[in-house]
Amino acid sequence: MSLMxxxxxxxxxxSFPALSNVDFAxxxxxxxxxxxxxxxxKSTLLRALIGAVKPYEGRITRQDAMRIGYVxxxxxxxxxxxxQVARFLALPGRVSSEARATALHRAGAADLGARPMAGLSxxxxxxxxxxxxxxxxxxxxxxxxxxxxxxxxxxxxxxxRIEDLRAEIGCAVLMVSHDLHVVMSASDRVICLNGxxxxxxxxxxxxxxxxxxxxxxxxxxxxxxxxRHEHDHExxxxxxHDHAHNPEAAE
Amino acid sequence: MTxxxxxxxxxxxxxxxVALAAAPLGCFVVWRRMAYFxxxxxxxxxxxVALAxxxxxxxxxxxxxxxxxxxxxxSVLSGRGFAIDTMLGVLxxxxxxxxLVAVSMLDGVRIDLMSYLFGDILxxxxxxxxxxxxxxxxxxxxxxxxxxxxxxxxLSDELAWAAxxxxxxxQMVLTLALALVVAVAIKVVGVxxxxxxxxxxxxxxxxxxxxxxxxxxxxAMVGGGAVLGxxxxxxVLDSPTGPTIVCAAALLxxxxxxxxxxxxxxxxPR
Numbered sequence: 183m184s185l186m187x188x189x190x191x192x193x194x195x196x197s198f199p200a201l202s203n204v205d206f207a208x209x210x211x212x213x214x215x216x217x218x219x220x221x222x223x224k225s226t227l228l229r230a231l232i233g234a235v236k237p238y239e240g241r242i243t244r245q246d247a248m249r250i251g252y253v254x255x256x257x258x259x260x261x262x263x264x265x266q267v268a269r270f271l272a273l274p275g276r277v278s279s280e281a282r283a284t285a286l287h288r289a290g291a292a293d294l295g296a297r298p299m300a301g302l303s304x305x306x307x308x309x310x311x312x313x314x315x316x317x318x319x320x321x322x323x324x325x326x327x328x329x330x331x332x333x334x335x336x337x338x339x340x341x342x343r344i345e346d347l348r349a350e351i352g353c354a355v356l357m358v359s360h361d362l363h364v365v366m367s368a369s370d371r372v373i374c375l376n377g378x379x380x381x382x383x384x385x386x387x388x389x390x391x392x393x394x395x396x397x398x399x400x401x402x403x404x405x406x407x408x409x410r411h412e413h414d415h416e417x418x419x420x421x422x423h424d425h426a427h428n429p430e431a432a433e
Numbered sequence: 434m435t436x437x438x439x440x441x442x443x444x445x446x447x448x449x450x451v452a453l454a455a456a457p458l459g460c461f462v463v464w465r466r467m468a469y470f471x472x473x474x475x476x477x478x479x480x481x482v483a484l485a486x487x488x489x490x491x492x493x494x495x496x497x498x499x500x501x502x503x504x505x506x507x508s509v510l511s512g513r514g515f516a517i518d519t520m521l522g523v524l525x526x527x528x529x530x531x532x533l534v535a536v537s538m539l540d541g542v543r544i545d546l547m548s549y550l551f552g553d554i555l556x557x558x559x560x561x562x563x564x565x566x567x568x569x570x571x572x573x574x575x576x577x578x579x580x581x582x583x584x585x586x587x588l589s590d591e592l593a594w595a596a597x598x599x600x601x602x603x604q605m606v607l608t609l610a611l612a613l614v615v616a617v618a619i620k621v622v623g624v625x626x627x628x629x630x631x632x633x634x635x636x637x638x639x640x641x642x643x644x645x646x647x648x649x650x651x652x653a654m655v656g657g658g659a660v661l662g663x664x665x666x667x668x669v670l671d672s673p674t675g676p677t678i679v680c681a682a683a684l685l686x687x688x689x690x691x692x693x694x695x696x697x698x699x700x701x702p703r
Contacts, residue, residue: 234594252595259588262635263464264642274585274596298643314592324595 184209185248185322185354186231191240193226200226202378203240208322213348213355215365215385217409218375224358225255227375228326231356248322251315251353255326257307265299267291271314281317288350289313290343304331308340316347323347325357334364338405341366345405367407374411385409437562440555445664447557447565448678451614451621451630452656454569456638457576457649458610459631459656463639464587465607468632469518470507473525475615475627477503479532482549482619486539492549493564497616503528504608529624552623552675554664561620568617572610579606584645622675629679630656637686640693655685 187207193200201223208214218224229235230242232252259265271282286292291309294302302310308328315323325344329337345368348355359365365372365385374380385407437443462471478496485495507524511517536546548556557565576583586593586603593600618627634656635648642648662685663678670677 229591229594232591232595233597234591250595252592254589254591257589257592260464260466262639263587264639264644264648265588266643269644270588273588274581274593274598 183245184243186242186244188230188237189241189243191230191237191242193223193230193235194238195226199377201230201237204375204379206373206379208354208356210321211348211352211354212370213344213366213368214357215369215372215409216356216358216375217362217365217372218360218380219362220360222376224360224375225326228252228324228356228358231324245321249318249320251318251320251323253308253311253315253323253325253328255328255330257311259299261300266295267297267299267302267310268295270299270310271295271317273314275318277317285313285317286310288316288347305336312343316351316353319351320353323351323353323355325355327358327360329359329361334406341368341405344368362411363408364406365409367405369407372409374409381411383409383411437559440557441664441668443557443559443562444554444674445660447554447562447621448660448664449657450562450565450569451618452634452660453653454572454614454617455630456634456653456656457580458572458607458614459635460638460645460649460652461583461587461607462611462631463635464645467607467611468628469521469525470504471611471615471628471631473507473521473528474500474504474611475618475624476525477528477532478615478619479549479624480528480535481532481616482624483532483535483539487535492619493568493616496619497612499528500612500615501609504612505605508604508608548623549619550623550625551673552619552621552626554621554674554678557620565617565620568613572613575606575610579603583607622678626675626679629682633679633682633686634659637682637689640689655682655689659685 184207188204191204191206192202204223204227206227216224216227226235230237232250267286268282271277271285277285282295283292286295289309289312291306291313294306294310297306299307299310312328315325323344328344329340332340344355344357344366347353348368357366357369362374367385369385371382372385373382437446462468478500481495481497481499482492483495484499485492488495503524507517507521510520533546536549545553582593582598583603583606585596585598586600590600593603614631615624615627618630622630634652637655638648638651641651659678659682663681664674666672666681667674667677
């Protein structure tokens with residue numbers, strides 16, 4: 183049985199259809215990247231998986247007692263709320279100090295435990311959010327646009343960390359990205375979403391190709407890959423995202 | 434219970450009950466930027482008092498029901514894309530106005546409007562004490578029970594959902610607690626100053642706190658100190674007690690700000 187699956191799921195925001203008839207499943211230990219333009223329903227998909235929005239049609243099923251780790255795209259903490267990293271990790275369930283130390287170490291935030299949340303940089307906050315998501319060794323790790331705001335070496339480093347985490351914890355990873363063409367090379371599958379599932383395929387590991395080197399430099403160490411969209415259907419006029427199939431468009 | 438025969442003792446106990454309940458709730462009001470929301474709920478409760486007097490039921494009950502209705506209305510509307518500050522402005526002031534008109538139309542019942550607007554802590558009786566401490570205990574119990582979930586939902590709706598917490602339910606918990614605090618605080622500081630008892634102690638506690646829990650504890654101490662100091666001061670100055678308590682809280686807030694500024698300078702000499 184899949185860890186989590188959607189059958190024929192449609193979701194509306196008011197009268198606007200955010201997702202139409204989406205079938206989706208993720209298996210144990212699998213890394214899936216969901217790409218799509220802004221407004222394509224990527225975040226809605228994640229929100230549906232954590233239960234924050236209910237489908238108007240279709241079913242969402244998950245394995246019994248499955249543990250989910252969720253890394254939100256951003257987190258704004260009001261400056262009036264005093265909150266240190268260690269306290270943040272103990273929400274909503276208390277954790278032992280060993281579990282906390284392990285999670286912080288795995289997320290690359292080992293030295294941040296005593297810091298106030300308000301003083302963290304963007305990258306530090308993201309590692310703390312990741313530490314919180316893996317505290318209870320989840321079976322499924324959900325990440326909402328984790329590399330937004332990172333440069334390509336930064337994104338590559340983050341992807342390598344996720345790959346290591348999958349190896350250590352054995353969790354499945356579902357990652358959402360607005361970058362249509364450059365994805366994590368360790369992705370087992372890439373799904374292109376635009377209100378519906380446009381296409382699905384495997385990333386091309388082209389890290390050794392000279393053209394790729396020229397595009398990304400050598401600092402990314404093969405963590406990034408290109409995804410070629412193979413669409414077998416025509417979009418109607420309402421769908422205007424760019425499906426150029428040449429790597430140069432990945433800029 | 435000869436101690437309770439003294440009206441000053443009863444006043445202090447009533448004030449402490451409100452201060453203790455208002456402290457943790459006030460922290461959430463500050464963290465979630467609900468200050469105006471607290472105001473609207475408190476102002477609406479005067480309408481509840483008027484209705485309760487018209488139908489000869491307990492003003493506490495009337496205030497509680499109308500405050501709850503108001504807080505629920507605001508919670509529901511705020512999720513529907515209304516401009517929240519405009520709507521709160523409309524609801525807060527119009528409900529206060531309707532309440533004042535309703536009170537004036539009550540025939541035969543000569544009520545002292547000022548005692549509901551600014552509180553009448555020196556007239557607290559034993560039955561009032563029971564209501565105040567009962568309500569305060571309910572609010573504190575609710576806060577302790579839901580503390581972790583409330584904090585998670587305050588940080589982020591999505592983190593709450595992912596952890597199996599329904600943030601809408603936590604919002605309802607706060608709404609209920611707010612209505613309870615408003616209802617019990619009418620006698621102590623009156624409807625116009627309830628929001629002050631929620632916000633000022635929490636704001637005073639912020640610079641002195643590094644965790645949410647210490648902030649709630651310090652807010653309780655500031656609130657309690659303001660009650661003790663305010664009641665004393667009101668006796669000396671022969672001033673209205675409710676507003677004097679709020680003045681004492683404001684002085685403690687000023688002291689906290691000064692301390693934190695001095696500390697900041699010591700840590701960061703320029």
